[in-house]
Amino acid sequence: MPELPEVETIRRYLATHLVGQTICRALLYTKALRRPIPALNRILPHLAVSDVRRLGKYLLICFDQGTLIMHFGMSGRLYWTPNNVKRSKHDHLDMVLSDNSRLRYNDPRRFGVLLWHVGAINQHSLFAKLGPEPLSQQLSSCYLYGFASAKKTAIKPLLLNQDFIAGIGNIYASEILFRARIHPARLANNIADSEWVLLVSAIKQVLKTAIQAGGSSIKDFVSVNGQLGAFQSQHAVYARTSQPCIICGSPIQALLQRQRISFYCPGCQILPSAGCTGQARH
DNA sequence: CTTTGCACCTGTTGGC
DNA sequence: TGCCAACAGGTGCAAA
Numbered sequence: 075m076p077e078l079p080e081v082e083t084i085r086r087y088l089a090t091h092l093v094g095q096t097i098c099r100a101l102l103y104t105k106a107l108r109r110p111i112p113a114l115n116r117i118l119p120h121l122a123v124s125d126v127r128r129l130g131k132y133l134l135i136c137f138d139q140g141t142l143i144m145h146f147g148m149s150g151r152l153y154w155t156p157n158n159v160k161r162s163k164h165d166h167l168d169m170v171l172s173d174n175s176r177l178r179y180n181d182p183r184r185f186g187v188l189l190w191h192v193g194a195i196n197q198h199s200l201f202a203k204l205g206p207e208p209l210s211q212q213l214s215s216c217y218l219y220g221f222a223s224a225k226k227t228a229i230k231p232l233l234l235n236q237d238f239i240a241g242i243g244n245i246y247a248s249e250i251l252f253r254a255r256i257h258p259a260r261l262a263n264n265i266a267d268s269e270w271v272l273l274v275s276a277i278k279q280v281l282k283t284a285i286q287a288g289g290s291s292i293k294d295f296v297s298v299n300g301q302l303g304a305f306q307s308q309h310a311v312y313a314r315t316s317q318p319c320i321i322c323g324s325p326i327q328a329l330l331q332r333q334r335i336s337f338y339c340p341g342c343q344i345l346p347s348a349g350c351t352g353q354a355r356h
Numbered sequence: 357c358t359t360t361g362c363a364c365c366t367g368t369t370g371g372c
Numbered sequence: 373t374g375c376c377a378a379c380a381g382g383t384g385c386a387a388a
Contacts, residue, residue: 075381077382293368332361335380
């Protein structure tokens with residue numbers, strides 16, 4: 075479910091409501107998700123939350139003694155509930171706070187991750203190859219060009235590679251390429267300098283706007299407080315197959331790339347035909 | 357080394 | 373109504 079804007083929405087809520095609170099008890103119901111879960115029921119009690127951070131799609135709940143690393147996979151979420159609410163299916167962790175309310179981690183598909191890390195977070199192997207934060211200055215057209223301009227892969231699957239840029243997922247990859255007017259099947263090594271510049275600004279603009287809207291709620295994303303995201307109403311292409319493009323009116327098309335669906339406008343995002351790859355011709 | 361295909365899970369949806 | 377295949381916001385690893 076959550077890509078960068080959704081995780082950032084969760085982070086902002088927790089930064090306001092969780093920092094400073096102490097975890098009195100932790101109840102762990104599950105041994106493993108995508109990876110084995112450490113004994114958080116023994117680790118977390120009596121620790122006070124000092125900060126809540128985000129790296130790409132990872133949420134970091136920081137304590138002086140270490141960091142709880144969370145990833146939400148496709149279906150993970152956090153929700154706050156009173157003490158007396160019965161545990162529901164696929165709840166994996168309860169963090170009981172001093173007022174007896176509980177912060178619950180729930181993940182039906184179990185693609186998420188719960189880990190504990192002591193020491194500098196950047197040293198964790200999960201983050202060793204993680205690409206730059208898209209909203210930082212590190213993400214520039216020079217960076218994109220340097221990483222990608224020799225790659226023989228299509229740009230859309232490349233945008234999903236977290237080693238390239240941290241935090242972009244399937245919704246925002248399509249939305250970003252639409253705003254940059256780049257066809258999802260364009261090969262990275264055929265993208266022009268001017269297009270990398272367009273791409274950088276599309277990345278920043280789409281993600282910034284999506285964060286302001288509280289993320290996208292397609293099926294079931296809700297923030298910790300149950301708040302739905304609103305960015306789905308601004309989706310130009312995602313899940314809009316055969317609906318008219320908001321710019322040119324052409325029907326939006328879907329395309330399967332590496333088992334993942336991409337959406338694009340055939341009028342605005344032109345794929346150069348073979349033999350017309352932008353090289354000089356006479 | 358780079359690039360692709362698939363497995364990992366469960367729930368929901370849509371066609372017959 | 374019921375059944376079953378297809379699909380869903382992600383990632384890691386095996387294979388080509």
